[in-house]
Amino acid sequence: MGPSVHVTLPDWSLFKFPPDPYPPALPPPSDQGTLASPFPIDFNTYNNVLSPRLPVTFAICYAVVTTFMNFVNRRRGMKPFWISKTRPFFAFIILHNVALALFSAVTFAAMLRALMHTWPGWQSDTGFAGAADALCKMHGPRGLGDAATYNSASNLWEIKNRLIHLGDDGSPDSTDVGRLWNEGLAFWGWFFYLSKFYEVVDTLIIVLKGKRSVTLQKFHHAGAMLCMWAGMRYMSPPIWMFVFVNSGIHALM
Numbered sequence: 001m002g003p004s005v006h007v008t009l010p011d012w013s014l015f016k017f018p019p020d021p022y023p024p025a026l027p028p029p030s031d032q033g034t035l036a037s038p039f040p041i042d043f044n045t046y047n048n049v050l051s052p053r054l055p056v057t058f059a060i061c062y063a064v065v066t067t068f069m070n071f072v073n074r075r076r077g078m079k080p081f082w083i084s085k086t087r088p089f090f091a092f093i094i095l096h097n098v099a100l101a102l103f104s105a106v107t108f109a110a111m112l113r114a115l116m117h118t119w120p121g122w123q124s125d126t127g128f129a130g131a132a133d134a135l136c137k138m139h140g141p142r143g144l145g146d147a148a149t150y151n152s153a154s155n156l157w158e159i160k161n162r163l164i165h166l167g168d169d170g171s172p173d174s175t176d177v178g179r180l181w182n183e184g185l186a187f188w189g190w191f192f193y194l195s196k197f198y199e200v201v202d203t204l205i206i207v208l209k210g211k212r213s214v215t216l217q218k219f220h221h222a223g224a225m226l227c228m229w230a231g232m233r234y235m236s237p238p239i240w241m242f243v244f245v246n247s248g249i250h251a252l253m
Contacts (some may be wrong), residue, residue, distance in 0.1 A: 003126055003127070003129035003130065003133075004129055005024070005128055005129050005132050011070065011092070013152075014152070019234070020117045020152065021071065021153075022150075022152075022155050023150050023157070023171070023235075024043075025039070025046060025050050025232060025233055025234075025235060026129040026139075026171060026172065026174070026181065026186060027041045027042070027046040027174075027186065028040070028041060028042050028131050028174075028181075028182065028184075028186035028190070028215055029174040029175065029186075030174065030189035031174075031175070031184050035109075035110050035113055036110070036113070036114065036117075036182065036183050036184040036187065037182075037184070037186070037187045038187070039188045041187070044198055046190065049193075049194065050193075050229065050232060050233040052229065052233070054229075055196075055225040055226050055228075055229040056226070058197055058225060059221075059222035059223075059226060060222075062200050062203075062218070062221060062222055063218050063222055066182070066203055066207070066213045066218050066219075067199065068142040069207040069213070070212050073207060073210055073211070073212060074212075078210045078211065078212070079210045080208065080209045080210035080211070081208045081209075081210065083208060084205075084209045084210070089208075091219070092206060096201060098200075098207070100195070100199070100250065101250070101251055101253075103195060104170065104247045104250035104251040105193075105247075105251040106193070107188045107192055107247040108115070108244065108248040108251055109189060110184045110187075110188045111182060111184060111185070111240065111243055111244040111247065112244070114180055114183040114184035114185060114188075114230060114240075115180070115240075115244065117177070117178065117183045118134050118135065118142070118178065118179055118180050118183055119131070119135075120133075120134050120142075120144075121135060126144045129144065130144050133145070133147065135178070135180070135240070136186065136237045137149060137179065138169065138178055138179050138180045138181040138199055138235060138237055138240075139157075139172040139176070139181050139182075139235070140159060140164065140172055140173075140176055140179055141164060141177065141178050141179070142178020142179060143161075143178070145160060146159070146160075146161050146164055147159070147175075147179065148164075148166065148172040148173075156170065157170055157171055157172060168228050180237075180240050181235060185239070185240050186245065187234050188243065189228075189239060189240070190232055191233070192228065192243050192246075192247060193225075193228040193229060193232045196221070196224045196225045196228050197225065199221060200221050201223070202217075202221070203217060203218075203221065224246075227239075227242060228243075229244065
């Protein structure tokens with residue numbers, strides 16, 4: 001019959017707060033120098049910015065300040081601030097949008113490459129199970145059943161295939177290729193997460209023009225920070241869809 005897919009609900013112990021501190025997020029490979037990982041990122045730096053305090057604090061401050069600025073603009077009769085009428089401000093808007101468009105396009109291209117290197121192919125004899133394995137298990141070498149997964153009960157990384165080994169520190173080997181994390185998600189997903197903090201400049205431009213930042217925009221920017229944090233901090237497979245689709249949409253916009 002071949003391999004098959006079985007869907008079950010997640011264990012409710014995964015939803016406790018605060019979440020477990022383990023496993024730490026794994027930085028991208030440091031020896032590639034390719035589009036998947038152009039340059040190394042220090043382990044401590046990588047994980048320090050994935051502290052939950054950063055996105056939570058930033059999101060709260062963003063929501064409060066934006067709400068306050070909406071109040072200020074209403075009191076001012078929705079008149080633009082003087083700085084929004086200057087040539088440097090206009091030049092900044094152009095630079096801001098071009099930079100975000102280029103970054104989003106490169107991120108989209110890098111994720112497309114990662115998916116192409118990960119996808120087992122339409123003619124694969126593993127069928128839907130092979131596709132699910134490739135897209136839902138992000139660590140370890142390519143191949144059905146060869147993924148490295150984290151056992152939250154023992155707090156250890158495990159590989160079922162005895163012919164494949166973990167790294168010296170017990171984590172997935174950073175030289176393994178063929179799965180999304182090492183093929184580009186670890187690098188570009190991390191920078192895409194950081195870009196969510198910069199994207200609040202969109203709201204700054206709006207309020208300086210004397211316009212109202214709508215509620216949907218506030219929820220979008222604050223929610224994107226928190227979703228990207230959760231996906232990258234816990235190396236959650238669905239986060240590749242956020243990075244891939246959102247970067248493509250942003251490049252078009």
